[in-house]
Amino acid sequence: MYIVSATAPRNVIEALADALTWLDPSPADAVDTKEETRITWRLDAYAQDEESAYGCAGIIELVDPDVNPVVQKLEDKDWVALSLEGLPAVHAGPFVVAGAHELARGWPGRIPVWIEAGPAFGTGHHGTTSGCLLALEKRARKGPLGKVLDIGTGSGVLAIAAVKRGASYAVASDIDAESIRVSKINGNNNRMGRTVRFLTATGTKSAIIQAQAPYDTIFANILARPLIGLSGDIAKVLRPGGAVILSGLLTHQEPSVRAAFNGRGLVLTDRIHKDGWSTLTYVKPKAKPVKKTPSLLADLKALMRAVDAD
Template sequence: MTEARFTLTIPALSHDAAQALAAALEENIFIDPLAVTINETDEAKALWELALYFGSEADAEAARAIGALAEGRVAPMPQQDWVRQSLEGLAPVSAGRFFLHGAHDRPRRRAGGVSLEIDAGTAFGTGHHGTTEGCLLALDGILKRRAPARILDVGCGTGVLAIAAAKATRRAALAGDIDPEAVRVTRANATLNGVKTEVTSITAAGLNHPLIAAGGPYDLIFANILARPLVALATGLARALAPGGDLILSGLTAEQMRWIEATYRSRGLAMACRIRRGNWATLVFTRPKRKKRPGGRTPGRFLAAGPRGAGWEFDC
């Protein structure tokens, strides 16, 4: 894997602006950073910076030009500890019963709830991203009413969602990713978090794997990817969901919510919950146990508990 040698940093942003810009850059097919982080730089002034990591100065400069990021700064970085440096600014995340932290914050683990230790490294998904945090809040709400027996995580990254579900329920979870490195990292994180036997990690493009086909239908499916892949996978994900099961979708911006809602409602799924923070959105759908008009909503069956005073919006 290419090592990060240069950063493109966009300073002095609000939290929402940093997240919105990160989402816009992720959708730009001409910009392909090795990693992206959002870091708080001034707590008193509520200022954040967006940092993109590249293997060469030319790639970083090209991204600045393509993204019209004239205010961005391109600079070389130390080779030996770029991941650790990016993690040191990440505070632990509390999402309902889940407390997610890196190795540097291990002493801050709380006594109750479910603690998860996930570091960045060579796969995406520390849990500090708003979409992953939204998925954890959605999972917390689902677990208040039932414990899903069959769990699937599509595009697992570091495996944080599959590991969280397996650790909270002690049920088996299948985690797939198109990137073999993500599969390796998920296995390592599952071992670190004590769910090595519960989490099975496989290299799979979307739903295309014999183990995924054999393990369905699923009571709970995560797909924290991007809007276009979610549309492409809509029919397959809807078919893989068991009656009464929950489908948690994220990797979305607020502007993409209607598009994704319409796509999945047309597959016969019902909207159960919307969770938003700033420009990031998480959607929860369910497959009704009884036949009903496609696109209906199941009011009141889902309640997400989260930090409602910290910028989160719930429509459940």
């Protein structure tokens, strides 16, 4: 595994991240950005091999020749074990997300979500996951979460947290079979039983997802381009009055994602910005009751009754 790092002003880092994220296929397996100082941001791109790493560096230099990317090979260590030793618990609203090593300390008054660090995305440390947890809590305070769909579930953290916060049932899907394997373990650790159904699927096309529709709450913590492409499908399986929580998009990618979901008749009700990432909450308006108008026949009958009365 290799890491390609670069520092620059925020607008430059966002442009570099956008280029690496939207390139299809991209030499980067994952891209992260974070604020280092008030004027400097950092980009970290992860690649499986040296060729891909230097491919990332080449794209960075092509987008902005003034940026000097640094390519480093990560040591062959048990990164999961190391992360378990030093990974702190994440607090987001009432939730505390951590591995068993941290949860064993006890967190009275909190909702514990047991997620071990591993190959599936979603330990709560990333701005997108914590943003979704905060949005989840805001939504839960407004009413029941009902039936949940979690698209791109990763570690299963959002589906598990939703059930622990009162959701009646959740379907959690991911295109990566390894993520589903890990999420099932996390589901068992959190004693989800049959309240969460984990499955490998793309978007909302799965027969299981369609059979359980419509959903009261939908999570889609993926990337900007897939969010835009799935906007119509998500709107179709969302119950009127239900909410969809979107993340995985950088703040400068908001306009295109918002345009897609606004175009589906959904209404933006909340935004959370965290570490350069955005979490958006949309609500599907309830259908307005149709006001019945008297038919022509009814009008004639009423008129005849009035004549007979005279």
